[in-house]
Amino acid sequence: MIFVTPLQWIKKKLRKRVNHQSSISVVNNKLNQELENDLSISVVDQVDQVLDNQASIAIVDNFDQKSNNQSCISALNNINIRVVGDRYSGKTVYMASLAYWPNVNSESPLQSVTSFGDQETSQELFNCAQNILKEGLKLNPKNIDDFCVDQIKDYGLKISLKNYFSEKLSQNRSDFIEFTINCKDYSGEFFRDVIYKSNDPFLKDYLEDFQLADGLLLLVDGTSYRKDQQYAKGLEKFLLYLNQTKLHNPKRRIAFVLNKCELSELWMSRHQPRELVAKRFPQMMATLENWSDQGLGEVEYFTASAFGTLGNDYYQPNTKILAQAHQGTFYMIRHLEKWRPFGLVSPIYWLCTGERHEALDQD
Structure with a gap:
C-alpha cells in the first residue's frame, strides 16, 4: 500500500485544476508554510472549497495572463x-x-x-x-x-x-x-x-x-x-x-x-x-x-x-x-x-x- 502524505495529495489536486507551472509553484510555497505550522489538517479539509471558488480561479487566470504578457513583451526585444x-x-x-x-x-x-x-x-x-x-x-x-x-x-x-x-x-x-x-x-x-x-x-x-x-x-x-x-x-x-x-x-x-x-x-x-x-x-x-x-x-x-x-x-x-x-x-x-x-x-x-x-x- 502506498502512503500519500497530505502535501502530496494537495499537490495532486492542484495539478488537476491549474495548468500553469508558475501558479503551482506559488500555491505549493504557501501550502508548505502552512504545513510547517501544523495547519495541514485544516488545509486538507478546505482545499476543495478553495479550488471551487471562482474568485481563486480568476486570480490564477489573471496571474497566467500577466505572466504571458510579460513574456511576450520581453520577447519583442529579441525578435x-x-x-x-x-x-x-x-x-x-x-x-x-x-x-x-x-x-x-x-x-x-x-x-x-x-x-x-x-x-x-x-x-x-x-x-x-x-x-x-x-x-x-x-x-x-x-x-x-x-x-x-x-x-x-x-x-x-x-x-x-x-x-x-x-x-x-x-x-x-x-x-x-x-x-x-x-x-x-x-x-x-x-x-x-x-x-x-x-x-x-x-x-x-x-x-x-x-x-x-x-x-x-x-x-x-x-x-x-x-x-x-x-x-x-x-x-x-x-x-x-x-x-x-x-x-x-x-x-x-x-x-x-x-x-x-x-x-x-x-x-x-x-x-x-x-x-x-x-x-x-x-x-x-x-x-x-x-x-x-x-x-x-x-x-x-x-x-x-x-x-x-x-x-x-x-x-x-x-x-x-x-x-x-x-x-x-x-x-x-x-x-x-x-x-x-x-x-x-x-x-x-x-x-x-x-x-x-x-x-x-x-x-
Missing part, C-alpha cells in the same frame, strides 16, 4: 526581422519612410525611430530619408556590379510603438513597445540571382544573414506581377535554403508586403491583401502557402505605400512616375506636405506578435 525584396521593390525607401515618419505625423502609431548597429550606415539611411522625402530627390536603384561584399549596407532601426495601440501588451510598464528591424541592401535582382548565381560570394553573404532571422518582411512591387513565375522559383529556392540550415527556425514568420499600393491598379483592393496577392502573384502565394502548410512557419499578407495618396473623395497617388517596366514602377514623391504613408508598421507588428492590429491596417 530579429530582415527585409528582403527585388531591386525595384522599394526596400530602401520603405526603411527611409519608417525612419522619417515620426518627425512628420504626430498621429503615427510610431513614437520614435532611432538607428542602431553601424552608426555611419544608419545615418546614411536618415540622410536618404531627408533626400527622398524632404528634398523630393529620387533614389536610383543600385547596380550589383557597383559593390563588393564588404560594401553591403546594413540599415538597422529601433522602433518604439505607442503602447496603447496594443491591448495585448498594454500591461507593459513602459509607455512604449520596442522592436528592431534590419535591411541589408542587396543591390541586384534577388530572386533571379538566387536561381542563377547561388555561388556568388556577394549573394552568399546576403543569404547567410537571413539564417538568424525570426521574421522576414518580403517586399514586392505590386506592379511587377509579370515576374510572378520567376519570383516564385527564386522564393522556393530561398525557402529551401533557409529550411536546410542548421539554424532552422520552425517559428519563423514571413510577411508578404505588396508595396506601392497608392497606384490606381492596386489602391481599390488595398484592404483585401490576401485576395490582391492571389490575383497578382498566384505562384508566389502558392509557394508560401505550401511552405506554411508543411509546418515550416507562418505567412500573412499586407499592402503598403511609402508615399500614400492625395485627396479624400477623389484620390490620386502622391507620386510622380519616372519610369515603368515589367520589373516594376520607379517614381518619386510629389507633395511632402501631404505625405500620408500607410501599412508600414502593420507587417512589422505582426512579425513581432503574431497578431494583426486593425488600427495599423488603416490608411
